[in-house]
Amino acid sequence: MWRGLWTLAAQAARGPRRLCTRRSSGAPAPGSGATIFALSSGQGRCGIAVIRTSGPASGHALRILTAPRDLPLARHASLRLLSDPRSGEPLDRALVLWFPGPQSFTGEDCVEFHVHGGPAVVSGVLQALGSVPGLRPAEAGEFTRRAFANGKLNLTEVEGLADLIHAETEAQRRQALRQLDGELGHLCRGWAETVTKALAHVEAYIDFGEDDNLEEGVLEQGGSTWWWGRKTPHISPQRLPSLSLSACLLSPTADIKVRALEVALGAHLRDARRGQRLRSGAHVVVTGPPNAGKSSLVNLLSRKPVSIVSPEPGTTRDVLETPVDLAGFPVLLSDTAGLREGVGPVEQEGVRRARERLEQADLILAMLDASDLASPSSCNFLATVVASVGAQSPSDSSQRLLLVLNKSDLLSPEGPGPGPDLPPHLLLSCLTGEGLDGLLEALRKELAAVCGDPSTDPPLLTRARHQHHLQGCLDALGHYKQSKDLALAAEALRVARGHLTRLTGGGGTEEILDIIFRDFCVGK
Numbered sequence: 427m428w429r430g431l432w433t434l435a436a437q438a439a440r441g442p443r444r445l446c447t448r449r450s451s452g453a454p455a456p457g458s459g460a461t462i463f464a465l466s467s468g469q470g471r472c473g474i475a476v477i478r479t480s481g482p483a484s485g486h487a488l489r490i491l492t493a494p495r496d497l498p499l500a501r502h503a504s505l506r507l508l509s510d511p512r513s514g515e516p517l518d519r520a521l522v523l524w525f526p527g528p529q530s531f532t533g534e535d536c537v538e539f540h541v542h543g544g545p546a547v548v549s550g551v552l553q554a555l556g557s558v559p560g561l562r563p564a565e566a567g568e569f570t571r572r573a574f575a576n577g578k579l580n581l582t583e584v585e586g587l588a589d590l591i592h593a594e595t596e597a598q599r600r601q602a603l604r605q606l607d608g609e610l611g612h613l614c615r616g617w618a619e620t621v622t623k624a625l626a627h628v629e630a631y632i633d634f635g636e637d638d639n640l641e642e643g644v645l646e647q648g649g650s651t652w653w654w655g656r657k658t659p660h661i662s663p664q665r666l667p668s669l670s671l672s673a674c675l676l677s678p679t680a681d682i683k684v685r686a687l688e689v690a691l692g693a694h695l696r697d698a699r700r701g702q703r704l705r706s707g708a709h710v711v712v713t714g715p716p717n718a719g720k721s722s723l724v725n726l727l728s729r730k731p732v733s734i735v736s737p738e739p740g741t742t743r744d745v746l747e748t749p750v751d752l753a754g755f756p757v758l759l760s761d762t763a764g765l766r767e768g769v770g771p772v773e774q775e776g777v778r779r780a781r782e783r784l785e786q787a788d789l790i791l792a793m794l795d796a797s798d799l800a801s802p803s804s805c806n807f808l809a810t811v812v813a814s815v816g817a818q819s820p821s822d823s824s825q826r827l828l829l830v831l832n833k834s835d836l837l838s839p840e841g842p843g844p845g846p847d848l849p850p851h852l853l854l855s856c857l858t859g860e861g862l863d864g865l866l867e868a869l870r871k872e873l874a875a876v877c878g879d880p881s882t883d884p885p886l887l888t889r890a891r892h893q894h895h896l897q898g899c900l901d902a903l904g905h906y907k908q909s910k911d912l913a914l915a916a917e918a919l920r921v922a923r924g925h926l927t928r929l930t931g932g933g934g935t936e937e938i939l940d941i942i943f944r945d946f947c948v949g950k
């Protein structure tokens with residue numbers, strides 16, 4: 427029975443699937459498609475516009491548009507007169523670049539036309555290209571999709587490229603560039619290698635395990651001998667039913683590596699929210715009693731009049747949110763109604779919405795009027811909101827809080843007068859701007875903790891897709907460790923490896939590719 431299972435498992439293990447194949451099942455096969463062209467720089471009037479082509483007819487198109495000249499030197503900028511092949515009419519004097527495949531962005535023959543950026547020039551060149559047989563306009567993301575299909579980029583690098591194009595803040599740019607440089611993919615390949623080695627051990631055991639005459643050293647690998655292959659009596663799972671397979675099988679080094687992999691995956695998963703926050707923006711919510719100056723601060727940080735400011739308490743009712751770049755981090759900043767009880771139904775609804783938004787905050791900017799600390803609303807706010815966040819045990823899901831005492835301009839030089847004991851806080855005056863630099867620095871530190879710091883941290887998981895595959899891999903390693911059946915153990919390792927492979931794009935389904943490439947514009 428064991429033999430049957432083992433043979434099956436061994437056959438499956440040696441199946442045609444290869445680790446980290448870069449060409450996905452659904453992506454267009456290299457070179458097989460039409461030659462595509464598109465405007466790759468932004469739309470509208472500009473100094474220089476870049477039009478590019480990719481595909482087997484690129485060289486032909488370049489020759490036709492620049493006739494009677496021949497192809498320029500590969501990867502050198504050359505000045506050429508572009509003419510319409512149908513009428514011979516001159517279109518522009520342009521710089522052209524010829525990138526014969528596979529040394530190009532897509533891996534195919536590519537041409538770049540750097541033309542003058544007037545709309546008539548651009549449309550003239552696009553129309554001229556459209557008249558060349560074998561050429562058609564590119565679809566959104568098609569250049570990058572071809573680069574992926576030809577193994578020029580893996581899937582996490584493609585995602586990094588999409589994020590780089592959309593990056594709006596410095597930290598987003600850093601994170602995207604690191605992902606485009608392949609850091610996450612590199613990590614995944616290392617992890618996949620560890621799993622592959624463990625799988626090789628299981629497969630070797632499947633092949634030799636029934637043979638009681640296993641000789642010493644047969645399974646020596648990398649200097650470590652598996653302990654069941656030494657002079658010790660041969661141990662099979664049937665003889666040691668209480669031991670899990672991983673305990674029977676792994677050499678000490680491989681065992682340590684699988685354990686280390688589990689720890690690494692766990693750490694990355696705990697960090698998962700940070701990379702996603704950095705990609706899509708951290709939620710920062712300004713809260714406090716009425717008239718503390720919350721709306722004044724939101725306007726100051728966003729440098730625009732988002733909210734109405736007035737001396738009347740209860741001015742803000744709805745949650746007003748605005749995207750801002752705070753110290754290089756992308757933030758969705760929310761202004762909320764001042765927290766107080768016993769008010770009319772409209773303001774009460776505002777307070778309810780404020781509390782609801784507070785629950786979603788990654789970082790709470792808690793604001794009090796420094797000249798009014800002894801008031802019941804200030805004391806109540808400190809005792810409820812500030813104290814409850816302070817009481818949270820630090821974990822990735824816990825919220826962070828910065829306490830800001832506003833209106834410092836109203837204080838005497840000695841600072842806040844008698845009042846409640848205060849946790850650590852910052853002094854600020856929205857009126858004079860004093861204390862703003864200190865607040866921005868504190869925000870930078872808090873946001874680096876909330877989003878991760880892409881200049882120092884290990885590469886982060888930036889999408890739910892990454893989190894899903896890492897969790898899947900971790901779960902499969904758990905099944906492997908507990909498995910008392912060789913075939914199941916091998917299968918669990920294959921599942922673990924499959925998740926890591928799919929993270930970088932091997933064996934990805936067409937729908938996932940469609941979702942990822944949808945992020946790109948035409949010409950990219």
Ligand SMILES: Nc1nc2c(ncn2[C@@H]2O[C@H](COP(=O)(O)OP(=O)(O)OP(=O)(O)O)[C@@H](O)[C@H]2O)c(=O)[nH]1
Nearest residue numbers: 716717718719720721722736740741742764856857
């Ligand atoms: N002296 C002084 N006044 C300030 C400062 N910041 C805000 N104010 C004033 O305080 C009043 C209330 O400011 P808002 O920004 O509307 O306060 P709020 O917390 O949004 O108020 P609600 O939305 O009603 O809860 C306004 O008259 C502001 O001009 C400050 O730093 N110093």
Ligand SMILES: [K+]
Nearest residue numbers: 736738739741
């Ligand atoms: K107000």
Ligand SMILES: [Mg+2]
Nearest residue numbers: 720721741742
């Ligand atoms: Mg307000």
